[in-house]
Amino acid sequence: MNADRNDELIARAIAGLPYRKAPGGFRARVMARIAAEPAPVFDWQAAVLKGMGILVAGWTALLGALSAGFIYRGISGWGELLARPGGFGQALDLAKAGGAHLLGKLPGAVSLASDLGRVAVYAMPPWYEIAAAALVCAAVIKAVPGVRPAAGRI
């Protein structure tokens, strides 16, 4: 009972507190600030850049997930082989065979790479296109982590 009465008294005391008068000219200052600060407009450019950034991040995540699957399968296969009795020797033989196979393919790969390089040099986009692409990438990277402070929330 005493506690309830005390709660009531606290409630009454807080309710009885007077409002403090806002400093003189408060309203005028608020209205002046409203008039002075331009209303924020919807930033289409930032929205488009953010959309592009989300697309890039999505693709990266998808590729990462797929690569992780391949890597996991490779590691688990090699792990299984190594775990068998005498598996280390077998794994070594397999690695040697794989190396020899790759060496056999190396001249072909070098030839393909040089062909691709020649094509790339021939079909290289002009410098200004490369510069524009770099600028777009930089803008996307800058726009994506647009985390708003609490001040931006309503």
Added chain:
Amino acid sequence: MMGGDEKELVSRWLGGDAEAFGALVELYQDRIYSFALRLLKDQSAAEEAAQEAFVKAFRASSTYNPAYPFSSWLFRIAHNACMDALRAGGRNVSIDTEDFPEIPDGAQRPAEAVEESLDEERIEALLASLPPIYSEALLLQYKENMGPAEIARVLGVPEGTVKARLFRGRELIKAKLAPSDATAGCPKP
């Protein structure tokens, strides 16, 4: 509850009448400034936060839902402005995680003694000594006549959290009102 005049001012403002918003500022300036002052305990910071709240409210007219009271929407913006000001001032404001200050195990005082000690100056000092999350809940309930559901909307926390804050706030005040020398009369072993 919105009075007829206030309702009309709000609808005129939503219709694009900036002068109507000026009248709303006039109507609410003391309430919002007092709320900010009691949380921030600094006149210039309170004025800045209150102005910020009104400017943001003006800009965010599209987010106001007329189904809810204008006052609780405005107090929500003011609450955010005050929390930002407290954080900017380096104050640790518990919003996401509740902090529970220790409540001293004070003896219950008789109601008459509490009544005598709760004058305006004392209750102001007691509110000022509470962490802001408790003082604002108490102010919104008792000074602004808001219920727990409305306070929950203003503070952006669940209703249960509001009730817990109100309870803790009252308990802290009662503990601070308890005589520090409550055990002074006890015989020494």
